[in-house]
Amino acid sequence: MPGPETTTETSWKDRFDTSIMRTMGMPLRYLVRGEGAYVWDGDGNQYLDFLAGIAVNSLGHAHPVFVEAVTRQASTLAHVSNYFSTPPQLELAERLTRLTGAGQGGRAYFCNSGAEANEAAFKLARLNSHGPRTRIIALTNAFHGRTMGALALTGKPAMREPFEPVPGGVEHIDTTIEALEAALDDTVAALFLEPIKGEAGVLELPEGFLQRARELTEQHGALLILDEIQTGVGRTGAWFSYMNAGVVPDAVTIAKGMAGGFPIGSLVTFGWASDLFSRGQHGSTFGGNPLAAATANAVLGEIESAGLVQNAARRGAEIRDIIARIESPFVSEIRGQGLLIGVGLSEPIAGRIADAALENGLIINAPNDSSLRIAPPLIIGDDEVREFGVRLGRAFESLS
Numbered sequence: 001m002p003g004p005e006t007t008t009e010t011s012w013k014d015r016f017d018t019s020i021m022r023t024m025g026m027p028l029r030y031l032v033r034g035e036g037a038y039v040w041d042g043d044g045n046q047y048l049d050f051l052a053g054i055a056v057n058s059l060g061h062a063h064p065v066f067v068e069a070v071t072r073q074a075s076t077l078a079h080v081s082n083y084f085s086t087p088p089q090l091e092l093a094e095r096l097t098r099l100t101g102a103g104q105g106g107r108a109y110f111c112n113s114g115a116e117a118n119e120a121a122f123k124l125a126r127l128n129s130h131g132p133r134t135r136i137i138a139l140t141n142a143f144h145g146r147t148m149g150a151l152a153l154t155g156k157p158a159m160r161e162p163f164e165p166v167p168g169g170v171e172h173i174d175t176t177i178e179a180l181e182a183a184l185d186d187t188v189a190a191l192f193l194e195p196i197k198g199e200a201g202v203l204e205l206p207e208g209f210l211q212r213a214r215e216l217t218e219q220h221g222a223l224l225i226l227d228e229i230q231t232g233v234g235r236t237g238a239w240f241s242y243m244n245a246g247v248v249p250d251a252v253t254i255a256k257g258m259a260g261g262f263p264i265g266s267l268v269t270f271g272w273a274s275d276l277f278s279r280g281q282h283g284s285t286f287g288g289n290p291l292a293a294a295t296a297n298a299v300l301g302e303i304e305s306a307g308l309v310q311n312a313a314r315r316g317a318e319i320r321d322i323i324a325r326i327e328s329p330f331v332s333e334i335r336g337q338g339l340l341i342g343v344g345l346s347e348p349i350a351g352r353i354a355d356a357a358l359e360n361g362l363i364i365n366a367p368n369d370s371s372l373r374i375a376p377p378l379i380i381g382d383d384e385v386r387e388f389g390v391r392l393g394r395a396f397e398s399l400s
């Protein structure tokens, strides 16, 4: 019988190939267990996980706080429908309005994924009360998710084109202050941005871009909506990346790292943006259920009490140093903030380096041919950082 214990290469690959929808390529490994920053495959091989499920496993794998929260809430009250509120739901809404800086005038909407949070934000933009406006400005090369509205916002034509027509009104501009100034006027409902373009290879916005975006949207009554699905929840060495830029948005979307691996998403609004949705205009059956909300509360509480936002800043700097000290001729640039790190390569060999890393027991990824992405759990310490250096060094050596 095929099962997690009998995992020859062919058996799981055959089963995957015959039973899973063909939306993704063949997975790299068949994973059965995790602990801290490490995971193990079905053949007993151990990997240092410096991707964390793409910036999701904030506390690493099987963290006692996560396990306890899921277990306790599952045995207390898991789901109730939106006809009822629960203690974890209200606690999470209040926690998020505090952590985002939205404060008293802030509100939280809950859903189950990043794409769904952006769908909610897209609908929010349609409701901009400063007159009838349908134009939404987004960035070329940005990624906002795979559902139809999120896809319309995504600035990668190859992802979008097979599924057109997508919802209209979205225009993609180059990521320059000049293009921003040319695009913004009183007909714009919202400007939609990733503060760091994660899927594009961890690309930062140009210096001053976010500040100028804030000025122009404010001047023209457009919403500034920040997609912090990948950058949020402490990953960049601040609770949210806009805090590093000293900018306050009108809305922020949050998902990935928010509940450490439990599916959840949120749209948090600030000030006037909190008054745009009215009763019956949006909803989700699972959104904000007590099981997901309690897990998010526990994960966010642990990030706060264990000082993991500061740890992200400190460990991020250490990892950058390590990469620089490898002195590989292939490394042309080190990008990102905190523990969302991109390595720009001088040749299109990112896939080969990520494969070599995996062979050496290190999980990182290649969002495109010339970029590596490193996004470890926020809990990493001296041992994990040192081990990362050893394994990445071996991966680079094996290619030179």
Ligand SMILES: *Cc1c(COP(=O)(O)O)cnc(C)c1O
Pocket: 113, 114, 115, 116, 118, 143, 144, 145, 146, 194, 198, 199, 227, 228, 229, 230, 255, 256
């Ligand atoms: C991952 C991601 C999304 C989509 O989130 P899903 O949970 O996969 O739907 C949207 N925006 C950004 C910036 C992301 O990194």
